[in-house]
Amino acid sequence: MESGAAGVGGDDLSSTFHPSFVSEWSYAVSRRYQYLLDKSTPYVLRRWIAFGVIAGIYVIRVLFIQGFYIVSYGLGIYILNLLIAFLSPQTDPESEYITDGPSLPTRGSDEFRPFVRRLPEFKFWYSITKAFCIAFVMTFFGVFDVPVFWPVLLFYWLMLFTLTMKRQVLHMIKYKYVPVSFGKRRYTGKKVVSTDDASIPN
Structure with missing residues (x-):
């Protein structure tokens, strides 16, 4: 009888931690997470304020513990790559010139085409925020605190940033x-107006 009772208890315990239960729980969490992300999409200013808070917390922690400079350097390189993608058009104009395909408008009489980024604003915000969160978590593990001379890393990153942005400009x-x-023109359905004109009430 005792062995039977023990067997029943063991079955209950195993059923509680059944793989399907874990998968359902993770699926529910991911759906809720995606729902919150979708809800935050139109709140651009609030999203970037939240990012500023997260970035500020990371900077304060790094300055307080005086370490993890190699993590910060890697974070800076990743941010630079995101920034270049954010400032670049979805289709490279250089390849369009080579293939004689459609190009970006260069004159006022050209057809209106809105600027489409290679990396949209929301994905840029999400990627950079996630990067700061991951870097913040890494500061709690000493294995990532590689001793380096941080002024050299800072100088190299500033030089890389300057050269990259110069090429982009x-x-x-x-x-x-x-x-x-x-200040750019946009299509309203009836006529093309500038964003400055659209903000002025009739």
């Missing part, structure tokens, strides 16, 4: 595109 000038929507 020259690319913008060459193909005449601006990765901002302020």
Whole structure:
């Protein structure tokens, strides 16, 4: 009888931690997480304020413990790559010139085409926020605190940032595109107006 009771208890315990229960729980969590992300999409300013808070917490922690500079350097390189993708058009104008395909408008009489980023704003925000969160978690593991001379890393990153942004600006000038929507024309369905005009009430 005792062995039978023990067997029943063991079955109950195993059924509680059944793999299907874990998969259902993880699926519910992922759905809830995705729902919150979708709800936050239109709140651009609030999302970036939240990012600023997260980034500030990470900077304060790194300055407080005086370490994990190699993690910060890797984070800076990743942010630079995201920034370049955010400032670049979805289709490279250089390849369009080679293939004689459609290009970005370069004159006022050209057909209106909105600037489409290679990395949309929401994905840019999500990727950079997630990167700071991962870097923050890494600061709790000493294995990532590699001793380095941080001024050299900072100088190298600033030089890399300057050269990369200079190349990006020259690319913008060459193909005449601006990765901002302020002051640019937009299609309203009836006529093409500038964003400045659209903000002025009739």
